[in-house]
Amino acid sequence: MTTETKLIEVQEAFQSTSTSKYLENRFLRWNNIGAITCHNEQIKISFHDTSSHHSITIDNKIDQYTVGDLSSLAIVLASSQTGKLSCILYQSSDSNMNRWTMNTENNDKIELVSLCEDFLVVATTQRCIQIMNLSGIQQRSIHLQGPIVSISIFHNQLWIIHHSITGDLQNEQAMFSILLDIKNDHTLTGPLALRFNTKLSWMGFSDSGKCYYLETTGHLSMLRHMNENQLESLFILNLKEKAEKNNLTNYWLLGINDFDDKLQLRVFELRAQSFPDLFLHPVVLIISSCVAKEKHEKINYLKTKLIDRSSSNLSDDEEQLRKKRPLSTTTTSADTTNKNVHVKMGSSGVTLHTITTDTVHACLVFLIDGMYKDTKFGYLYHSDYSLNETIDLFAILKDLLEHIMSKITSNLSFLFKCRTL
Secondary structure, X not given: OXXXXXXXXXXXXXXXXXXXXXXXOEEEEEOOOEEEEEEOXXXXXXXXXOOOOOOEEEEOOOOOOOEEEEXXXXXXXXXXXXXXXXXXXXXXXXXXXXXXXXXXXXXXXXEEEEEOOOEEEEEXXXXXEEXXXXXXXXXXXXXXXXXXXXXXXXXXXXEEEEEOOOOOOOOOOOEEXXXXXXXXXXXXXXXXXXXXXXXXXXXXXXXXXXXXEEEOOOEEEXXXXXXXXXXXXXXXXXXXXXXXXXXXXXXXXXXXXXXHXXXXXXXXXXXXXXXXXXXXXXXXXXXXXXXXXHHHHHHHHHHHHHHHHHHHOEOHHHHHHHOOOOOOOOOOHHHHOOOOEEEOOOEEEEEOOOEEEOXXXXXXXXXXXXXXXXXXXXXXXXXXXXXXXXXXXXXXXXXXXXXXXXXXXXXHHHHHHHHOO
């Protein structure tokens, strides 16, 4: 008896907020600037702020554009069938430079495009990512190890998701995430955590520049930076469950605002349908989440832990001082601080000579030097919390500094008392 294994359907490349390419009338793109739609072999670009620019209509019978994007400066359209790309600089004052086109070579086809104020990104079937400026001059080319799934760009941050060649595609989707800082040439990578038997339905940057992705199961997650240039996923909420509680089939995610510790999702309502209707002019709804409250509580929790750890963890030299066992019986500064103070991660230390600590990665470190009673001193606090936490560490910086100054004062006072023993 043999058991036949059912193969998982590998997800095709998709553009966030676009509806299925198999629909005759569809959205090619919807973002904060406007919308690109395709109907009756015509492409229409409309702007939410009609005072910024009038709508644009382009005949699509010959070029057969299938993907597109728009920014505050440009519009890009491309065809996965013909390999043609067209960029319209609609805000350009130079009539000779307001539009340019290009074609792919060697039977390579364009699958995805993405725009920001400075860059245009093109993903092709030959696993190539081309980064160019808005004039069409190539800045960089990246070759992926697996087929492209989706791309998104925000300022100079490019997020790429592609299929992983190391995963077992027979049983489940295996995807890999790349976050590239184009200008600083810094890259973060990591496998993309997905639920069993699911696909991606949306990926992109929030208004503040954080990376979020949505699975077909409704699970919305955020990427965060861990140590050693690695990325990991943090589950936020289940959007489909929120829709079902409101007697809806689902929500069609358009964008995310997460400024000021608030999480607001821009969505279309889906009622007994898989995609928003092109002709009913769906209304954009704002869904607020209670995640902001949990995030605020996490800030307070971390604030308490950081201060508690700083108070309770002492360096070896501080322990000796507290036991009134000074490093030397002489009163000279050189003899008293002859031994180096080493601060382990999660601890703090004060010295009149030299101070060292464990290897510093992406953690929070305070190093302060100064004068106390005409004597130079150094204080170091090495937190084991990463700066990449999904909380705003700067929100607790004032409290930390006040605590550190109090600790420096008490430790130095104690140190000078021990020097007189």
